[in-house]
Amino acid sequence: MVYPAAMWQPPQRIKHTLPVVSWPSESEAAASKLFSKIKLGGLELSSRTWVPAMVPWRATDEGFVTDDVVDWYARFAQGRPGAIVVEATGIRDVPSGPLMRAGHERFIPGLRRLVEAVKDASDGQTAIFIQLIDFLQIRRRPAAETFFARFFKVEARHREALSKLRADAAWLACDDQAVQAELLQLGDEDLDTILSARELDDLRFGYRERVWDTHLPQIRELPQVLPELFANAAANAFSAGFDGVELHYAHAYTMASFLSALNTRDDGYGKSREERVRLPLEVIAHVRKRIGEDRVLGLRFLGDEVIDGGNRVEDALFFAQRFAEAGVDFLSLSKGGKFEDAKQPKVGKAAYPYTGPSGYECMPSVYSDERGPFARNVALASSIKKSINDAGHNIPVVTAGGIGTFEEAESILSRGEADIIGAARQTIADPDWFLKMRVGAGEDIRRCEYTNYCEGLDQNHKQVTCKLWDRKEMDEPAIKLDHSGKRRLTAPTWKR
Numbered sequence: 011m012v013y014p015a016a017m018w019q020p021p022q023r024i025k026h027t028l029p030v031v032s033w034p035s036e037s038e039a040a041a042s043k044l045f046s047k048i049k050l051g052g053l054e055l056s057s058r059t060w061v062p063a064m065v066p067w068r069a070t071d072e073g074f075v076t077d078d079v080v081d082w083y084a085r086f087a088q089g090r091p092g093a094i095v096v097e098a099t100g101i102r103d104v105p106s107g108p109l110m111r112a113g114h115e116r117f118i119p120g121l122r123r124l125v126e127a128v129k130d131a132s133d134g135q136t137a138i139f140i141q142l143i144d145f146l147q148i149r150r151r152p153a154a155e156t157f158f159a160r161f162f163k164v165e166a167r168h169r170e171a172l173s174k175l176r177a178d179a180a181w182l183a184c185d186d187q188a189v190q191a192e193l194l195q196l197g198d199e200d201l202d203t204i205l206s207a208r209e210l211d212d213l214r215f216g217y218r219e220r221v222w223d224t225h226l227p228q229i230r231e232l233p234q235v236l237p238e239l240f241a242n243a244a245a246n247a248f249s250a251g252f253d254g255v256e257l258h259y260a261h262a263y264t265m266a267s268f269l270s271a272l273n274t275r276d277d278g279y280g281k282s283r284e285e286r287v288r289l290p291l292e293v294i295a296h297v298r299k300r301i302g303e304d305r306v307l308g309l310r311f312l313g314d315e316v317i318d319g320g321n322r323v324e325d326a327l328f329f330a331q332r333f334a335e336a337g338v339d340f341l342s343l344s345k346g347g348k349f350e351d352a353k354q355p356k357v358g359k360a361a362y363p364y365t366g367p368s369g370y371e372c373m374p375s376v377y378s379d380e381r382g383p384f385a386r387n388v389a390l391a392s393s394i395k396k397s398i399n400d401a402g403h404n405i406p407v408v409t410a411g412g413i414g415t416f417e418e419a420e421s422i423l424s425r426g427e428a429d430i431i432g433a434a435r436q437t438i439a440d441p442d443w444f445l446k447m448r449v450g451a452g453e454d455i456r457r458c459e460y461t462n463y464c465e466g467l468d469q470n471h472k473q474v475t476c477k478l479w480d481r482k483e484m485d486e487p488a489i490k491l492d493h494s495g496k497r498r499l500t501a502p503t504w505k506r
Contacts, residue, residue, distance in 0.1 A: 033452020073111030313390030
């Protein structure tokens with residue numbers, strides 16, 4: 011089995027047991043808040059159950075929908091959630107590996123097929139949204155010899171530092187190749203005194219663009235380029251029949267980086283909160299103008315970046331107020347998932363933003379500290395919901411993160427801590443769990459064990475599956491296996 015051994019875990023590493031559960035009867039489920047209707051703008055969801063965006067690595071390398079993509083979401087739809095948010099989908103028409111894209115009209119037929127499959131599989135009970143994302147360039151960690159030969163530019167400061175280190179003025183006149191060769195021989199402690207922090211990062215983690223790299227033309231021009239790109243992708247999504255669009259303003263990607271307290275741009279799009287939120291608001295306005303007031307438009311953003319110098323809940327409260335004023339129809343909350351504290355990748359691998367402490371807080375596992383992993387991030391959603399409600403904005407707030415029982419979900423809603431319950435890992439484990447609760451068959455639910463097996467596959471860009479249904483019922487008719495031939499690509503059928 012594949013486990014995310016490289017992911018950070020709290021030092022206490024307490025293995026928590028799954029919460030004791032008592033599933034509702036059919037009548038109890040019918041009377042619950044979880045299975046009550048709720049409006050997002052002009053759209054009414056059949057329940058407050060929500061499948062957040064997850065990338066299962068099933069698209070083509072050109073970004074097109076495949077049969078496996080359709081099967082993945084149709085299987086979720088069989089469980090009749092109130093809404094499914096389709097995976098982070100690129101807005102730029104550039105190669106990005108097996109990640110879905112929506113930045114050109116040629117993707118619309120495949121997206122339309124996906125929408126129709128979800129509607130058919132759910133008998134029209136499930137709304138389908140799509141999450142739109144932008145991301146910047148990132149490269150794999152190079153071998154040291156490759157870094158110094160291809161990606162490193164020798165400057166006077168390097169010669170001066172090397173001359174001082176070696177107590178030899180001859181290094182001041184050495185050619186680039188000699189300096190590069192000498193640097194290649196140095197240990198980490200000596201390199202720390204010669205290379206800049208950014209050069210060290212490029213060497214040890216791989217080159218990565220930041221939104222504050224305004225010396226790069228493509229980065230400087232992001233505020234002029236992104237609003238139209240998001241608007242175009244959103245228009246394509248609605249042309250394909252999606253019920254709504256979720257803008258991805260969370261984790262390690264472009265829009266979250268503009269919001270981050272680490273954003274030091276000096277062109278009116280960085281430093282202060284007001285300037286950091288400027289581009290995200292301009293994107294909302296541009297998308298809204300393109301799609302109209304009657305279309306559902308929401309976003310996912312961070313309640314806490316969980317990194318040194320990053321945003322905290324106070325920043326999120328400020329942003330939430332501005333997003334609400336901008337007229338979004340829902341806010342979906344997440345936490346962490348940043349590059350800044352990611353673990354060092356192996357040579358030839360790219361940094362992964364869910365391997366450090368901030369990544370853990372995004373997807374807490376069964377191995378945790380005293381607080382435990384279950385419903386760990388609800389407090390952030392609760393703070394933000396109270397803040398915007400007190401300001402007169404009645405916008406539904408989605409919470410997620412280790413919520414896998416009826417009692418947890420219902421108590422969160424009953425206490426008014428959130429309006430909608432998102433469950434990613436539990437829904438992978440059992441796509442039918444919402445339906446099973448609804449019809450009083452909770453004892454049949456396959457419960458997620460929160461070992462983050464699925465995240466380990468994601469981290470290695472392998473097709474995401476679940477350890478609870480891998481290698482099971484392989485004789486099921488027309489069962490499809492992953493590229494390894496060992497894991498089934500969809501969960502076993504519920505045999506009532």
